[in-house]
Amino acid sequence: MFSPFPPSLRRAGATLAAVSCLALAATACGGTTKDSAKNDDSAKSSAAKADPGAATKKGLTVAFLPKQVNNPYFTTADKGGEKAVQSLGSTYKETGPNSATDTSGQVSYVNTLTQQQVDAMAVSAQDPGALCTALKQAMKNGIKVVTYDSDTKTDCRHAFVSQSGAEALGRTQVKLLGEQLGYKGDIAILSAAQTATNQNTWIDFMKDELKLPKYRNMKLVKIAYGNDDAQQSFQQTQGLLQEHPSLAGIVSPTTVGIKAAAQYLSGSKYKGKVALTGLGTPNDMRKYVKNGTVEAFELWDPAKLGELAAHTAVALSSGQITGKEGEVFTAGGMGRFTVGKDGVIDLGRPTVFDSKNIDSFNF
Template identity: 55%
Template sequence: MFSTRRNTLGAVATAAAAVLLLAACGGGDGGGTADDGDVSVTFLPKNLGNPYFDTSNAGGAAAVEEFGGTFAEVGPTEASPTSQVSFIETAAQQAVDALVVSANDPEAICDALDEASGVGVKIVTFDSDTNPDCRDVFVNQATAEGIASAQVDLITEQIGDEGQIAILSASANATNQNAWIELMEADLEANHPDVELVEIAYGDDDDQTSFDKTAALLQTYPDLKGIVSPTTVGIAAAARYLSTSEYQGEVALTGLGTPNQMREYVKDGTVEAFALWNPEDLGYLAAHTANALVTGEASGPGDSFEAGELGTFEIDDDGVVLLGDPFVFDADNIDDFDF
């Protein structure tokens, strides 16, 4: 599923910074038009300072540079349900051509998105969707079923398909996390009767909170055999705790993480294997999707468009563009990736 693209993130960040001031002054000629060919795209992740979104935003910046647009990155410091609203309102006031958003809550930002759409801003969600009525296209990293199945397969294999496990999620309102967890619960119930899910804990995509939640889970459930953390912040924090504890090598940990975050924990035996897609490619695809909507190359379900080095993609009947299937990282392949 991974492309062979390897961007130098420092160079991309520098280019992004150079155009950020232009974006702050208004970007395109009016939301959704970009008559002069200079498409302005603003990325709004769940929160800033998150390594996952640092990588996806860099991919978006690279794509925008390729098609000659203007890139900006804005966002809250905390991933709360309403923390993105003011940034959406500002983007609408600046008349950017497209807003690319990873939603902290499926409902809380919809009114703001509707207002932005009403002044011509194209709305692309990625990573975590809103209600479909609130956006034009959702760029999905992988199907919910594929992500859930990959995580269940990993944890059940690592614990011998029996025993207690817990889930360490992001926020309780995260649409993507909740969809995956619901499918994981169904899979466990249907196919793994000897595996007991004892708790779903929430680390709010905060490193210290996730670290503390890991400690609490291990103290509360002395027979815990595994933890699944379907969030890059959570799995890294849990691995950090396990790596210096008596539970290293005794309690399995898997979920969704980036190779650069997890490399040391794979090599020291804390983590056997974990999964993810390439977030850089996800941001890259989201930016190209936004460009296709603004320029009219694609307008809705059934339309195809070119996404640079990733090739051709189609918008499905639900207004979704799919990047691909999750990929499993382990000691044999983790050094092949740098993100």
């Protein structure tokens, strides 16, 4: 998040990368070959059959393991998960590292949850492969594993709840910036961590979008990494403009990054001259939209992402789905969702926020 999201609200872009995938997310996943997934029968029981009519189990323990606790984005997402878990008659818990780049720490939390024998865990992965050994062990122990916001390799979980289609999140951020720049000028990307699965997937689609003829006068000159840290992201923004003084625009697919970049631009000579878009939350970005620093940005609702992750975890634990493509389940009042290729479940399209609608949102 969002990663895309900041310590003061990484409610994203997604590590918002956001969106995707939110998604952000998005999203946004590293993959493995089908053969490797098939050969890992002990970790992921592909032979199991879904029973969409099965009763929803109660009394489960569902744990949420975000990239970073006390991150406003994940706080919002996980509260959505908590609300859903409790409404389904089960117990919610949250645990995780204080740093969005503490991959070894995140692994240790997976191991701890496995030892505690939780029924399911929803994980936003800091790295696509680093958690795999631990997550596979969890699955061998009968724990249902859902990734949300940022994915692992496909054989290391049962399903991935994406902020939105990864391609849509990557391309729409570039489209927003292109519209604001009249499709000309040098641009940069301010991402989260270099290993963030969702961010990297969105960036790949951004690069592909930039190959289209209408972007022939736009050039990507740098990708910077703020590690979903407000101070580092602020400094990276400053560094981008010092290194590229003629920079026309910045895309930041992370709520931490876009907020920090907006903060820097707002107090600099570049305000109103350098366009900024990406994945952010309305509450974080409202003042920057109103003071003219930012014209428009986008994001999904992180609370809904957490809610869908919780429903997915409980549906898996209840045997209503297994994570196989084509399976359908109901996520409470959110409606029915279909499991897509490689076990990906899309939340939906992101919302674009600007001066006309930003006051209608509060998250």
